[in-house]
Amino acid sequence: MKALEGVKILDFTHVQSGPTCTQLLGWFGADVIKVERPGVGDATRKQLVDVPGADSLYFTMLNHNKRSLTLNTKTPEGKAVLEKLILECDVMVENFAPGALDRMGFGWDRVHELNPRMIMASVKGFGPGPYEDCKVYENVAQCAGGSASTTGFLDGPPLVTGAQIGDSGTGLHLALGIVTALYHREKSGEGQRVLAAMQDGVLNLCRVKLRDQQRLAAGPLKEYSQYGEDIPFGDATPRAGNDSGGGQPGRILKCKGWETDPNAYTYFITQAAVWQKICDVIGKPEWKEDPEYATPDARLPRLGEVFSTIEEWTMTKTKFEVMDICNPLDIPVGPILSMKELAEEPSLRDTGTIVEVDHPERGKYLTVGCPVKLSASPVEVVRSPLLGEHSDEVLAQLGYSADDISGLRSAGAI
Numbered sequence: 001m002k003a004l005e006g007v008k009i010l011d012f013t014h015v016q017s018g019p020t021c022t023q024l025l026g027w028f029g030a031d032v033i034k035v036e037r038p039g040v041g042d043a044t045r046k047q048l049v050d051v052p053g054a055d056s057l058y059f060t061m062l063n064h065n066k067r068s069l070t071l072n073t074k075t076p077e078g079k080a081v082l083e084k085l086i087l088e089c090d091v092m093v094e095n096f097a098p099g100a101l102d103r104m105g106f107g108w109d110r111v112h113e114l115n116p117r118m119i120m121a122s123v124k125g126f127g128p129g130p131y132e133d134c135k136v137y138e139n140v141a142q143c144a145g146g147s148a149s150t151t152g153f154l155d156g157p158p159l160v161t162g163a164q165i166g167d168s169g170t171g172l173h174l175a176l177g178i179v180t181a182l183y184h185r186e187k188s189g190e191g192q193r194v195l196a197a198m199q200d201g202v203l204n205l206c207r208v209k210l211r212d213q214q215r216l217a218a219g220p221l222k223e224y225s226q227y228g229e230d231i232p233f234g235d236a237t238p239r240a241g242n243d244s245g246g247g248q249p250g251r252i253l254k255c256k257g258w259e260t261d262p263n264a265y266t267y268f269i270t271q272a273a274v275w276q277k278i279c280d281v282i283g284k285p286e287w288k289e290d291p292e293y294a295t296p297d298a299r300l301p302r303l304g305e306v307f308s309t310i311e312e313w314t315m316t317k318t319k320f321e322v323m324d325i326c327n328p329l330d331i332p333v334g335p336i337l338s339m340k341e342l343a344e345e346p347s348l349r350d351t352g353t354i355v356e357v358d359h360p361e362r363g364k365y366l367t368v369g370c371p372v373k374l375s376a377s378p379v380e381v382v383r384s385p386l387l388g389e390h391s392d393e394v395l396a397q398l399g400y401s402a403d404d405i406s407g408l409r410s411a412g413a414i
């Protein structure tokens with residue numbers, strides 16, 4: 001039995017943040033019924049299209065293990081179906097623009113009245129406050145949550161990251177909120193509202209940067225490269241390039257082939273515990289005893305020189321050779337892996353982290369499988385549903401007859 005088997009999710013999500021959440025719940029065994037507008041569906045089905053006529057990868061990669069029910073919830077017939085779904089389901093998940101559910105007539109008060117056990121989970125851009133009515137997409141959240149101001153190089157503009165911490169990150173937060181609320185409901189019998197605001201989710205992931213903001217009051221941040229470069233600190237956590245951000249200094253360094261390969265780099269951490277081994281590997285044994293280099297504190301003002309010297313060595317090796325040499329010595333390094341390399345990595349296929357899926361419209365494609373592995377609830381990735389593929393099935397399970405269903409169809413409700 002899957003961990004969430006028996007849990008029914010009324011999935012009103014679209015685009016990325018909400019679908020990330022409900023896909024996870026589906027992977028863990030919940031029955032996820034994705035409600036989509038008839039003839040239209042989730043907008044991402046037709047965004048970034050690579051195979052004409054087929055659902056896009058944007059959609060398919062975020063909507064595995066779900067059933068699709070088309071329903072126009074603005075028609076009286078559609079509203080009646082939605083009411084039945086609310087009575088049947090355990091969790092309703094949505095990431096509409098603020099106010100959309102109220103306009104539809106299914107705000108929290110109504111949903112709670114219909115089904116007091118229902119957990120109603122929402123992603124919004126912002127929590128209560130001055131921006132609560134704003135529509136928000138990924139990069140806006142990265143900017144408003146503190147990520148952009150702390151990402152990039154000191155002499156460049158703020159940067160957004162490739163990791164979708166605003167959308168997918170908030171979806172992850174929401175999934176945790178939902179299973180927590182389900183656990184609470186087991187004991188209390190009561191449903192509740194769960195809100196994950198994208199700004200809050202991003203800020204949570206940028207927690208260490210708020211740490212550094214407060215540390216600034218005690219003086220310059222010595223582990224930031226700019227300290228050794230004598231660049232004064234301002235009044236806010238600065239951008240720190242590829243500095244490690246933790247107590248063990250690290251940087252991205254060039255490896256053999258960097259002139260032509262944009263990913264011929266390694267991350268290299270000068271962990272204090274293995275400093276002596278690093279000195280031997282890079283051909284600087286004299287640094288082991290030299291008081292200017294022997295201790296972490298002594299090295300902080302000269303990190304530029306230390307990493308340039310290590311880079312002279314890494315540039316003579318490929319990123320994988322660096323890994324092969326440093327790993328047995330417990331020196332923490334990591335190759336910069338491209339999406340191409342990750343897609344082709346056999347060990348990720350073996351663990352189900354990268355999965356090949358077959359789709360009736362588009363054929364085979366790769367997706368990222370469930371990143372969390374439960375030993376008693378293994379995940380089987382099932383292709384995303386076609387628009388309305390399960391409408392008849394879901395409606396029949398709700399008690400609608402074949403005649404009822406064709407009536408709903410002719411009324412434009414499904």
Ligand code: COA
Pocket residue numbers: 014015016017018035036037038071072073074095096097098099100101103104123124125134135136137138167
């Ligand atoms: N039947 C009938 N109407 C439906 C429907 C259905 N099955 N599903 C959606 N709709 C309607 C909504 O009720 C809404 O109508 P209204 O504006 O007349 O009240 C309309 O479709 C559009 O929904 P909305 O959420 O506003 O979509 P959008 O494309 O305008 O905005 C976002 C997209 C993502 C900006 C917005 O949904 C949002 O800010 N969401 C919260 C934050 C978030 O999750 N952002 C990240 C997305 S990855």
